[in-house]
Amino acid sequence: MELLLQQILAGLATGTIYACIALAIVMTYQAIGHLNFAQGEMAMFSTFIAWQLTQWGAPYWVAFFVTVAVSFAGGVLIELIVLRPIQHAPVLSHVAVFIGLLAILNSLAGFLWDFNVKPFPTPFGTAPLFANGFIDAHQAGMIAVTLFLLAFLYVFFRFTRVGLAMRAAAHDPVSARLVGIRVGWMTALGWGMAAAIGAIAGMMIAPVVFLEPNMMLGVLLYGFAGAVLGGLTSPAGAVIGGLIVGVIENLAGTFIPVIGGELKLTIALAIIVVVLVMKPQGLLGRPVLHRV
Amino acid sequence: MPAPSEEMMEAIAEPAVPEVSAPRLVGHRSVIFATLAIALVLPFLVQSFLTFQLTLVLVYAIAIIGLNLLTGFNGQFSLGHSAFYALGAYVAAMLMDKVNFPYAATLPVAGIACFVFGFLFGLPALRLEGVYLALATFALAVATPQILKLSPLEYWTGGVQGIVISKPDAPYGLPLTQDQWLYFFTLLVTVIMTLLAHNLVASRTGRAMMAIRDNPTAARSMGINIALYKSLTFGVSALYTGVAGALGAIVVQFVAPDSFTFFLSITLLVGLVVGGVGWIPGAFFGGAFVLFVPNFAESISKGLSGAVYGVMIILLIFMLPTGAAGLVRAVTQRLRGQNIR
Structure with a gap:
């Protein structure tokens, strides 16, 4: 029982990271209707920037916020330079461009910072939080940071004019433009925010998986699984989906012999395929209708 | 940066070049025979390492043809072809390693195994369109190396170590080196597979595939069984890639889980885009590109090949x-003195 509880808590901790990535994916999907396959590599690149800043002697939280700001700007730039020109292009072009971005960021990180595995600092420490050792300080910190982020996003989208405008632009671009919303800028803003969320997720997970150019590929897959499970059209669903996927991963790893431990990525594959086939809209998403 | 016109962008989903209007270089047939003649004498003129590399170009070309049948002619998308390549390679390697199968006989077995797997994976994929299919196949590609490392299968797969295969000698006492023989063997398979792909695309089945790509609703109303054709195309595409995987295993003499990561899928995708989506001979341009350009990039700096790939795709x-x-079409038209549209 204690083991079960411990694994669920640990699952929720990593689940928060999947939730962040899922949220970033859903924000992009809402804004442009495509899945960003480069989301994980963008987060990885941001994490390397943070690492470089701490190597240069910046205090952790300074590096943290500078990285978030730089990632935000980077996301906006990527949207403006790479995606704006192909916004009406078919799916194939988009997927190809995302894969291109993925390859560029991955090998650029390896080029600039080499492929060796690096430790990444945690501001929370790794001591057990309570005497019974249920959860350590870094895991608790991950959960706290994510909750704070979610609260911030909720307030932003619910109570600010820009948030409202972004929701309008995603929901119905034509009408939004007619009431004077700069839809293009809202999309760019969405990209910036997705990149910033990804950066936070990367910096939070890096102390756990260690820093290297390929560290986010698995995390991205779990993020996709979470986003699909929760529903690609629902930010709240993405968060719940990410948490569920984190818990499933941990429980399977502990209680299913061999498969749970060695086939972690296959579990994500299974979740994605099963959800897409059985219930494509996910837990909280709305079904997509096509007019023939 | 100039925004590409929508018409141009359409071209990639739509028939980049429909098979009927394939770029007809001056005297189509003569170009094919000339290329083939060059391909036949080339291994006697160059060093054995280059022969080995040319063999790999052909291997990649077969895999890219497979991806092209799926994407270029049927409009389905796959980021998971590294998984089919891996399956083909492992089937061939295991058959040779465990039951002493002759290497040539492993190709059909690998092809059939991949066809069945691709067909079965294609069944649920029927319900997934566009980006969802890309997502499911992406997950497949990312999960593949882990599946290959699975410890209960280690007896057959060799686990992390993989399997080492010995290189076949030329049969009937032909005066060829091993590299040369493998090159000719691969060339023969490539020619057969290319002809088959060409005929498939030109057939009734091929037209049904393209009709589904261009307008699924119209295709259905004309009585085309969309579910069947889509899964079959997925299977055939996997078959091609599996045969390429088996050949690749024989040529490289080695299979290991980490040779078949997601980046192999990226490589095939780059080859497809470089060669031209929907044009079968493009696979050879694509194959040459993905083999030689990364080597060149790596010689400048390790880790640069991915960046070259990425920049290339986006450009x-x-x-x-x-x-x-x-490009070929534009050049031919200019040679013929026509205006380029």
Whole structure:
């Protein structure tokens, strides 16, 4: 029982990271209707920037916020330079461009910072939080940071004019433009925010998986699984989906012999395929209708 | 940066070059025979390492043809072809390693195994369109190396170590080195597979595939069984890639889980986009590109090949979405003194 509880808590901790990535994916999907396959590599690149800043002697939280700001700007730039020109292009072009971005960021990180595995600092420490050792300080910190982020996003989208405008632009671009919303800028803003969320997720997970150019590929897959499970059209669903996927991963790893431990990525594959086939809209998403 | 016209962008999903209007170089047939003649004498003129590399170009070309049948002619998308390549390679390697199968006989077995797997994976994929299919196949590609490392299968797969295969000698006492023989063997398979692909695309089945790509609703109303054709195309595409995987295993003499990561899928995708989506001979341009350009990039700096791939994909999507196919067509038209549209 204690083991079960411990694994669920640990699952929720990593689940928060999947939730962040899922949220970033859903924000992009809402804004442009495509899945960003480069989301994980963008987060990885941001994490390397943070690492470089701490190597240069910046205090952790300074590096943290500078990285978030730089990632935000980077996301906006990527949207403006790479995606704006192909916004009406078919799916194939988009997927190809995302894969291109993925390859560029991955090998650029390896080029600039080499492929060796690096430790990444945690501001929370790794001591057990309570005497019974249920959860350590870094895991608790991950959960706290994510909750704070979610609260911030909720307030932003619910109570600010820009948030409202972004929701309008995603929901119905034509009408939004007619009431004077700069839809293009809202999309760019969405990209910036997705990149910033990804950066936070990367910096939070890096102390756990260690820093290297390929560290986010698995995390991205779990993020996709979470986003699909929760529903690609629902930010709240993405968060719940990410948490569920984190818990499933941990429980399977502990209680299913061999498969749970060695086939972690296959579990994500299974979740994605099963959800897409059985219930494509996910837990909280709305079904997509096509007019023939 | 100039925004590419929508018409140009359409070209990539739509028939980059429909088979009927394939770029007809001056005297289509003569070009084919000339190329083939060059291909036949080349291994006697160059060093054995280059022969080995040319063999790999052909291997990649077969895999890219497979991806092209799926994407270029049927409009389905796959980021998971590294998984089929891996399956083909492992089937061949295991058959040779455990039951002493002759290497040539492993190709059909690998092809059939991949066809069945691709067909079965294609069944649920029927319900997934566009980006969802890309997602499911992406997950497949990312999960593949882990599946290959699975410890209960280690007896057959060799686990992390993989399997080492010995290189076949030329049969009937032919005066060829091993590399030369493998080159000719691969060339023969490539020619057969290319002809089959060409005929498939030109057939009734091929027209049904393209009709589904261009307008699924119209295709259905004309009585085309969309579910069947889509899964079959997925299977055939996997078959091609599996045969390429088996050949690749024989040529490289080694299979290991980490040779078949997601980046192999990226490589095949780059080859497809470079060669031209929807033009079968483009696969050879694509194959040559993905083999030689990364080598060149790596010689400048380790880790640069991915960046070259990425930049190449994005530039091509922006400026030449028809890849080598479009380039060849433009050149031929200019040679013939026609105006380029």
